[in-house]
Amino acid sequence: MTIGRLQDAKAGYPGRAPAAATRGGRSRRRLALRRDRLTYWAFLAPALLYLVAFFAYPVVRNVLISFQNYSITSLYTGAAPFAGLSNYRAIFDSGLFGGIVVTTAIFTVCSMAGQFVIGLGLAVFFSRRFPLNGVIRALLLLPWLLPMVASTTVWRWLLDQDSGALNRTLGALHVTAGTTPWLASPHLALVSVILVNIWVGIPFNMVILYGGLKEIPEELYEAAALDGTGPVSRFRYITWPLLRPVTGVVVVLGFVYTVKVIDIILVLTGGGPANGSLTLAVQSYKLSFENFAFGQGAAMSNVLIVIALIFAVIYLRINKQAFQSS
Amino acid sequence: MNDFHRQSISTGTPWEPVVGYSRAVRVGPFIYVTGTTATDEAGRIVGPGDPYAQSVQALQFVASLVKSGSMSQSVVTWAQSDVNEQFMAGKAAMMINGPWQFPVLDQKAGLKYGVASIPVPTAGAAAKVPLGGEVWTVPVTSSARETAAAKVLACMNSSANQLAYAKANGYIPSLESAAKQIAVQSPQLAPFVTEVGTALSRTAEVGTAYPKIQTAIETALAAAVTGQQTPQAAMSAAQAAQ
Numbered sequence: 001m002t003i004g005r006l007q008d009a010k011a012g013y014p015g016r017a018p019a020a021a022t023r024g025g026r027s028r029r030r031l032a033l034r035r036d037r038l039t040y041w042a043f044l045a046p047a048l049l050y051l052v053a054f055f056a057y058p059v060v061r062n063v064l065i066s067f068q069n070y071s072i073t074s075l076y077t078g079a080a081p082f083a084g085l086s087n088y089r090a091i092f093d094s095g096l097f098g099g100i101v102v103t104t105a106i107f108t109v110c111s112m113a114g115q116f117v118i119g120l121g122l123a124v125f126f127s128r129r130f131p132l133n134g135v136i137r138a139l140l141l142l143p144w145l146l147p148m149v150a151s152t153t154v155w156r157w158l159l160d161q162d163s164g165a166l167n168r169t170l171g172a173l174h175v176t177a178g179t180t181p182w183l184a185s186p187h188l189a190l191v192s193v194i195l196v197n198i199w200v201g202i203p204f205n206m207v208i209l210y211g212g213l214k215e216i217p218e219e220l221y222e223a224a225a226l227d228g229t230g231p232v233s234r235f236r237y238i239t240w241p242l243l244r245p246v247t248g249v250v251v252v253l254g255f256v257y258t259v260k261v262i263d264i265i266l267v268l269t270g271g272g273p274a275n276g277s278l279t280l281a282v283q284s285y286k287l288s289f290e291n292f293a294f295g296q297g298a299a300m301s302n303v304l305i306v307i308a309l310i311f312a313v314i315y316l317r318i319n320k321q322a323f324q325s326s
Numbered sequence: 327m328n329d330f331h332r333q334s335i336s337t338g339t340p341w342e343p344v345v346g347y348s349r350a351v352r353v354g355p356f357i358y359v360t361g362t363t364a365t366d367e368a369g370r371i372v373g374p375g376d377p378y379a380q381s382v383q384a385l386q387f388v389a390s391l392v393k394s395g396s397m398s399q400s401v402v403t404w405a406q407s408d409v410n411e412q413f414m415a416g417k418a419a420m421m422i423n424g425p426w427q428f429p430v431l432d433q434k435a436g437l438k439y440g441v442a443s444i445p446v447p448t449a450g451a452a453a454k455v456p457l458g459g460e461v462w463t464v465p466v467t468s469s470a471r472e473t474a475a476a477k478v479l480a481c482m483n484s485s486a487n488q489l490a491y492a493k494a495n496g497y498i499p500s501l502e503s504a505a506k507q508i509a510v511q512s513p514q515l516a517p518f519v520t521e522v523g524t525a526l527s528r529t530a531e532v533g534t535a536y537p538k539i540q541t542a543i544e545t546a547l548a549a550a551v552t553g554q555q556t557p558q559a560a561m562s563a564a565q566a567a568q
Contacts, residue, residue, distance in 0.1 A: 071534070076465035095566065161400035162417075184400040186554050273402035273548035274555070291537045 059305070066298035074294070087299040096275060096283070104279040107194055108258045114198035115254060119205025124239070126206070127213040137210075144203040152267040155196045159183050159268070186276025189269045193277050197264050201257070205250055212246030213239065245318070252315035256308050280304045351419075378561060385550040385557035392551050402548040413439075424458070425518045426496030443517045452524035459497050461527075498522045542567040 066087050068080035091097055126137050143151060158165045159182035171178020182192045220238050229237070262281045265271060271278040271286060278286075281304055288297025333352040366372050366383070373379025391397040404412075406423055407430070413421045414434050422444070431437060444453045462482060464475045481487060485507075488499035492508060498518050499505045509519040529536045546564035549555040555563065 073465065076467055095563075162398050163415075181399045181552075183403045184398075184552065186548075186552055269403065272545070273552050274545055274560075276552075276554070286541070291541060292534070293538075 062298045062305075063302060065294055066302050068295050070294040070298070072292045072294075080295075083295060087293075087295040090293075090296050091287070091300050091303075096278070099275060100278050100280055100283050103190060103275075103277065104259065104281075106190065107197070107261070107277075107279055108255060110194045111197040111201060111258045111261075112251065112254045114194070115201035115205045115258075116250065118198065119202050119250075120209050122202065122206045123209035123213055124235070126210060137206075140206060141203045143200050148200070148263045149267055151200070152196060152264050155199075156183065156268055159192055183269055184273060186272075186274045189273060189276045193265050193268050196268060197258065197261055200264065201254065204257070205254065208246060208250045208253075209243065212243050215246075216242045245321070248318035249315065252311050252318060255311045256315070259308055259311075260304060280307075378565070382557045382561045385547065385560060388547065389550045389553070389557060393553070399552060402551050424496070425498060425515055428496055428512075428514060441514050441517050443521060453521045455521045455525045457522065457525035457527045461529075538567070 065080070067083060067085075068074075069083040069086070070080040074080040122140065126133055159167075161167060161179060161181045161184050164182065166182065167176070167178045167180055170176045170180070181188055183189050216239065220242075221234060224234050224238055259279075260281050261279070262285055265277055265279060265282050266285065269277045271282040280300060284297050284300035284304060286297075287293045287300055291297075331353075335350040335352070372383040388397075392399050392401070406427070409418070409421050410423055410427045410430055412418045413423075414431065414437060431439065444455050446453050462479050464472055464479060466472070467475075482491065483501065485499075485501055485504045488501050488504045489508060491497065492499045492504070498515065499508060500522075502523075505519045505522065509516040528540075532539055542564040545567070546555075546560040549560040549563070550557045554560075
C-alpha cells in the first residue's frame, strides 16, 4: 500500500506531469507529496527501528569486538584495545578450526538430509485422507513445541551409556551388548546429536512440505490416475517437480537453522567428548562464555554469520524465482 | 553381594584407618581401585620433577580404568551432579565433590554416607584442594563506582550475610569465624571448612588463563579416556593449546 502511494506521488511530480503545472496545483501537490513522504516513513519507521536495534547493532558490535582484545575486564572498564586480525588468526591457527568446520559440515548435511527425507515422507503420508490424520499430525509437532533444553535433557537420559533407556532396550533385545557409548565416544556423540537434531527438525520440514503438497492441484493426480501411472511415477513426475520451490525454501531455511544449532549440542555433549561434536556455533559460545575470550568468540560467530549469509542470499534468489514463476 | 568375599588391600598410609580406606577392594569378581600418585605397575614413581611425564602417567591410569571396564566411559560426559547421582544410586563407593551436594544427598531417604578429608601425602600435611565458588571483586573503574562496589562487598562480607549466603548455596564462608560457626551447626561440613583454610584457588597460580587450561586438560582427559588419542599425544595437544 505504501508503495502504491509513493507511485501516486511520483506521478504527481511536476517533471512527470507537465499537464498539471498550474501554480496552485503545484503547491497543493507539493503538500500532498510531503504528506505522502511522511506516511511512507511512518510506515517504515517501526521496521527500521527494529532492524537497527535488534539486527544491525548486534552485528556491527560483533564485528567490532572481533577486532578487539575484549576480555572480562572490558565489561567493567569499557576499554578493549584494538587487536587487528589477531582474534581471527587465533581461531584459524588454534589447530581446531579444520576439525570444527568438518564437524559442522557433517552435522549440517546429515541433519538436513535426515530431516528432509523423513519430513517429506511424513508429508506425503499425511496428504492422503485417513482417520485421525489431524490428531497424529498435531502430535508430530510436539518436538517443535517443547522447550529445547527440556527435551534434550530427556534425550541425554535416554542416551546414557549405563542406565539410558536406549541401551537398556537394545541390550534386552540382544541387538547390542547394551553398552554403546552414545554420548561418551567422540564419533558416536556426533551421530547422537545429529539424530536428536533430526528429531527436532522433522516437524518443521513436514509442515512446510505438507503445505507445498496441498498447493499441488488435485486434477493433476486425477489425470495421472486416468493415465494409469503408479505412485512412484506420480511422485517423480508430479509431486517432486511441483514441490521444487517449496523444497528450495525448506533446504535453505533448514541450513540456516541447522548450522547455528547450539542448545542441543550444549545440553547433550557440550561439544565433547574430546571436541567430537564441536561445531562453529558451540565453539563460538565456548570461546566467549567459558574462556571469556569475547574477541575470539565474536570472530568465530562472524565466520558463522558469513556462511549463513551466503545461504540466506541463495534463499532470497530461490524465493524470488518461486514468486515470479507462480 | 552378601555371598561375595571382601578383601582389602592397604599400603599403610596414615589416613587409611581414619576413613576406612583401602588402595583396592576386591568383592567377588569386582575390584575397586583408587588412583594415587604417578606410579608404574611396579609401584615406582614416574617422572619425578617432570609434570608432563606425571600427567601422561595419570592419563594412562584413568584411560586404563575405562579400558579394563573398571570405570564407565560415560565419565567423560559427567558433571559434578552426575557423579553425585552415581553415588546416590549406589554405583560409586566414594566421590570427590563439594558441599553444595548435601541438599541433594539429603533428599534421598535412608542414604547413609560419611565425609572425609582429601588424603595428604604425610600425616599432618595441609590438603591442597582446588577452591572454586564465587569470587567478589571490585573492578578498576571510577572512584565513585569503586566506593559503591566496596559498600556492597562490605555488606556481603558481614558474618550474618556470609552465613546466610553459604547456607543458601551450600558453600563455605570465607570468613574464618563464620566458617567455624557453620562447621559446628552442620558437622558434615567440618572437613570442608578445614580444607578451605589451606585450599588452592583455581586462579591463584594461572590467573585468567584458568579457563583455557581447564578446557585443554578436559579435552586431553576425554581424548585419552575414549581412546581418541594416546595419553602422550593428548597431553602434548593440551600443552600446545596453551
